[in-house]
Amino acid sequence: MSNERPETGAFFQRDRQWQPPAYTPGYKTSVVRSPQKALISLDNTLSEITGPVFGHSMLGALDADLIHNFAKAGESAIGPRIIVHGRVLDERGKGVAGALVEVWQANAGGRYRHKKESYLAPLDPNFGGCGRVITDADGSYCFRTIQPGPYPWPNGVNDWRPAHIHFSVFGHGFAQRLITQMYFEGDPLIWRCPIVATIPDRAAVEGLVAALDMQATIPMDARAYKFDIVLRGRRSTLFENRLEGN
Amino acid sequence: MVQPLNRLKESASQTAGPYVHIGLTPNFCGIEGVYADDLGAAMVNDKTRGERITVRARVIDGTGTPLKDALIEIWQADAAGLYNSPSELRGAADPNFAGWGRLASDMETGLFEFSTIKPGRVPFKDGRLMAPHITFWIVARGINLGLHTRMYFSDEQDANAEDPLLQRVEHKNRVPTLIAPRDGDVYTFDIHLQGEKETIFLDI
Ligand SMILES: [Fe+3]
Numbered sequence A: 001m002s003n004e005r006p007e008t009g010a011f012f013q014r015d016r017q018w019q020p021p022a023y024t025p026g027y028k029t030s031v032v033r034s035p036q037k038a039l040i041s042l043d044n045t046l047s048e049i050t051g052p053v054f055g056h057s058m059l060g061a062l063d064a065d066l067i068h069n070f071a072k073a074g075e076s077a078i079g080p081r082i083i084v085h086g087r088v089l090d091e092r093g094k095g096v097a098g099a100l101v102e103v104w105q106a107n108a109g110g111r112y113r114h115k116k117e118s119y120l121a122p123l124d125p126n127f128g129g130c131g132r133v134i135t136d137a138d139g140s141y142c143f144r145t146i147q148p149g150p151y152p153w154p155n156g157v158n159d160w161r162p163a164h165i166h167f168s169v170f171g172h173g174f175a176q177r178l179i180t181q182m183y184f185e186g187d188p189l190i191w192r193c194p195i196v197a198t199i200p201d202r203a204a205v206e207g208l209v210a211a212l213d214m215q216a217t218i219p220m221d222a223r224a225y226k227f228d229i230v231l232r233g234r235r236s237t238l239f240e241n242r243l244e245g246n
Numbered sequence B: 001m002v003q004p005l006n007r008l009k010e011s012a013s014q015t016a017g018p019y020v021h022i023g024l025t026p027n028f029c030g031i032e033g034v035y036a037d038d039l040g041a042a043m044v045n046d047k048t049r050g051e052r053i054t055v056r057a058r059v060i061d062g063t064g065t066p067l068k069d070a071l072i073e074i075w076q077a078d079a080a081g082l083y084n085s086p087s088e089l090r091g092a093a094d095p096n097f098a099g100w101g102r103l104a105s106d107m108e109t110g111l112f113e114f115s116t117i118k119p120g121r122v123p124f125k126d127g128r129l130m131a132p133h134i135t136f137w138i139v140a141r142g143i144n145l146g147l148h149t150r151m152y153f154s155d156e157q158d159a160n161a162e163d164p165l166l167q168r169v170e171h172k173n174r175v176p177t178l179i180a181p182r183d184g185d186v187y188t189f190d191i192h193l194q195g196e197k198e199t200i201f202l203d204i
Helices: A202-206 B020-024 B157-161 B164-168 B172-178
Strands: A081-090 A100-104 A130-134 A140-146 A151-153 A159-161 A164-170 A178-184 A209-212 A223-226 A229-231 B052-060 B070-075 B100-104 B112-117 B133-140 B147-153 B186-192
Touching (some): A100 B020, A130 A140, A164 A229, B100 B112, B133 B186, B147 B172, B147 B186
Parallel strands (some): A178 A209
Antiparallel strands (some): A081 A140, A164 A178, B070 B100, B070 B133, B133 B147
16 A cells, blocks of 8 residues: 555545435435535545544454354354355445445344343343454455344335444545445345335345355355445546646 | 346435434443544544634524534635545645544533544635535434535635535525624634524535
8 A cells, every 4th residue: 555646536426316315215214314405515535535534453363253253151142153255346446445344233133232222032142243453454354253134124104124233434535535334145124125125226225135156155154145335536647737627 | 129228226314312422422322332432522632733723603493492412513625724634635634633533412401512623725626716614414303304514714704705515595585594703712603503693505
């Protein structure tokens, strides 16, 4: 990373036809939490182009192992064991090195470890539900967990979330900040979910569905899912001093 | 036919949901022993340069109710106006100030209290100085795509008057939604998601 030119370009404009709009009445909570006035557009300044750096040294040994990072010594979380791996890329297709990827999820029964959670499925005493990893030089990351269960939620009287893992991704600039969710190939609940349905474009939804990746499985241990995440790309600053107002 | 551009599309955003704390502030919500500290919880130490301030924020929905399940990240320059980032080419920022903070709102009151320093001025693209400001990113249940805005300082009237972003706001009666009033060391920033007082949000 140190041999590369510092990145100082503005990020590509966000495609707001592709991203979910703020007001999505099928997801009821959005109704009173959605701005109604037009956003003010501003080409990135230093305040958006820059961002903090997270070093690998901040990570603990078990941060990327949700099966064990909350478990008692010698025990492990209950559920189908999986590896989730992939790359953080930008819109140019380049790997984003040093990206902080933080994940959280329900346990195998679909229950979160949270005081506001009331689903009747039991807590797993050995499962906390959080993990984090920092991407390698080519943008790749990997963590180990258990496959979360689907769960019901108060929206319609009988809405169920598909099994999912929440992802928070921190790239190189504050304007790249993104939170999303990973879904699992073949889950019939994906296409019934009002939160998924906030995304207007079917291809954009499919971009959040991780594929079963048999090549990355560990025999007799864990299946694997591959999930790539794309952050906003940056404009090149190569000619910025010469081409006024291009 | 032409050659394909081979650009990728940004991954679609999804709401942070009501349990964002588990992932981003686990110690705050009682999941202890996984990470030593919640990232971004402490922004300053004894050696940080600059004027100590508190930023007291709330995020308020269209019914006037403060959100009790929101999460805010802030990003700001140091006291000299330098960002602690590899993309900052003008100089080295204060090594005792990362410039980044993250908090969940208090689950009873909806209040956020960031202990930080007042940032210096940072240049706009054309070299004019922007007024001191803190960049905000807000996520919560019911917010499908994180919201970007900025907080400016009420005691920086001259700088605010020449700030390139504030100047470009057409409806001047909305500018005060970005300016936090000062009381002692405390700046209060109420972020209104909707309604008469809707905060200016940015597409940046
Ligand atoms: Fe969830």
